[in-house]
Amino acid sequence: MANRAELVEAALEMMPEGVALVDANYQVAFWNQAACAITGYAAMGLIGRPAPDGLKTLLEGSVAESGCTFLAHVLHPMGHDVITMARLLVLRDDLGGRIGAAVVFHPAEGLDALPNGVTGEDGDVAKSQEDLKDRLDSLYTDLLQGGPSFGVQWITVDQAHELRKTHGAGACEAMLKKVEQALNQGLRPGEHIGRWGEDEFLVISHERTAAMLASHAQALAGLARTADFRWWGDRVSLTVSIGAAQSRCECSLADLLERAKAAMLSSYQTGGNRITPAPEGDACSPS
Numbered sequence: 001m002a003n004r005a006e007l008v009e010a011a012l013e014m015m016p017e018g019v020a021l022v023d024a025n026y027q028v029a030f031w032n033q034a035a036c037a038i039t040g041y042a043a044m045g046l047i048g049r050p051a052p053d054g055l056k057t058l059l060e061g062s063v064a065e066s067g068c069t070f071l072a073h074v075l076h077p078m079g080h081d082v083i084t085m086a087r088l089l090v091l092r093d094d095l096g097g098r099i100g101a102a103v104v105f106h107p108a109e110g111l112d113a114l115p116n117g118v119t120g121e122d123g124d125v126a127k128s129q130e131d132l133k134d135r136l137d138s139l140y141t142d143l144l145q146g147g148p149s150f151g152v153q154w155i156t157v158d159q160a161h162e163l164r165k166t167h168g169a170g171a172c173e174a175m176l177k178k179v180e181q182a183l184n185q186g187l188r189p190g191e192h193i194g195r196w197g198e199d200e201f202l203v204i205s206h207e208r209t210a211a212m213l214a215s216h217a218q219a220l221a222g223l224a225r226t227a228d229f230r231w232w233g234d235r236v237s238l239t240v241s242i243g244a245a246q247s248r249c250e251c252s253l254a255d256l257l258e259r260a261k262a263a264m265l266s267s268y269q270t271g272g273n274r275i276t277p278a279p280e281g282d283a284c285s286p287s
Contacts, residue, residue, distance in 0.1 A: 016106075018084070021091075023100040026051050026060050033126060038084065038107055040076040042130055058086055059103060072105065078137045080254060082107070128194035132202050135192050139204065140253045151213035153203040153220065154243045154260040155183070158272035159236060160199035167231060172199070175229045179238060182227040186220045200264075210246040210280055217244045217275040225273075241267035245278035 009030070012019045018035030022028055027050055031043040041055060051059040054075030074082040086105035093099050139150045157179055164172040180201065183193055188206065196202035203220065207213040224240040243263025247256050259278035267276040 018105045020103045125195045132194045151205040151207045151246045152260045154264040155201040158239045178227045178229045182223045186223045213244045214277045217242045239273035241272045242275045
């Protein structure tokens with residue numbers, strides 16, 4: 001039987017709000033998955049260390065009053081501002097001495113975060129998102145310094161929701177692995193693919209134009225249709241919906257992903273099994 005500490009930790013991991021525990025010296029002792037998703041900071045880089053500058057207003061910004069609620073600005077590792085609504089609780093020992101603090105927080109309205117899919121409880125998906133975000137940040141920095149354009153393809157498997165509902169999460173995960181293997185066959189050297197949400201993938205491409213990116217997406221969609229997925233002897237035909245967006249130095253990285261997501265949703269909502277390029281003339285938020 002799990003001990004009390006394990007039960008408490010499991011419960012905190014399940015919370016939809018970010019939860020952080022810091023000791024008296026503001027070293028991070030606990031950081032749940034929601035905290036990672038909201039702020040972009042992974043637990044492995046925080047536990048046992050002092051709060052980084054980007055998190056200080058959240059973890060150290062209001063320590064005097066237990067129970068107070070406050071707005072905290074977090075500097076996301078990718079450079080944009082994340083506004084959170086936080087509540088702080090001072091933790092004390094039996095003699096009343098301060099031993100640390102707990103901070104529970106969630107995105108405030110109007111949060112300007114990089115859009116991504118829902119990670120659920122799958123740690124592999126969260127790790128994949130972090131790896132892709134690191135790569136995107138590097139490419140975007142290069143773009144602003146005069147480097148080459150790049151593109152993203154936001155991909156969802158049209159049959160995933162129904163398969164998850166009728167055959168369970170195990171069947172859906174097996175199917176997604178088959179699709180990823182098929183998509184990998186179409187990647188060019190230096191391109192990256194990873195899980196971007198529960199039923200979604202993101203491909204980072206090195207195409208120089210939107211037309212070339214759309215052509216590449218067509219090829220990947222064809223490969224997805226060849227994925228030989230069988231469940232209990234029945235072959236399941238698979239298709240994907242793709243939104244493709246090309247980077248622009250005058251637009252933010254968050255805008256690039258929003259345009260790819262909107263294009264993917266357009267593909268999916270109009271019947272699936274299609275590719276939608278994001279309009280190049282769309283307005284965007286300045287970088």
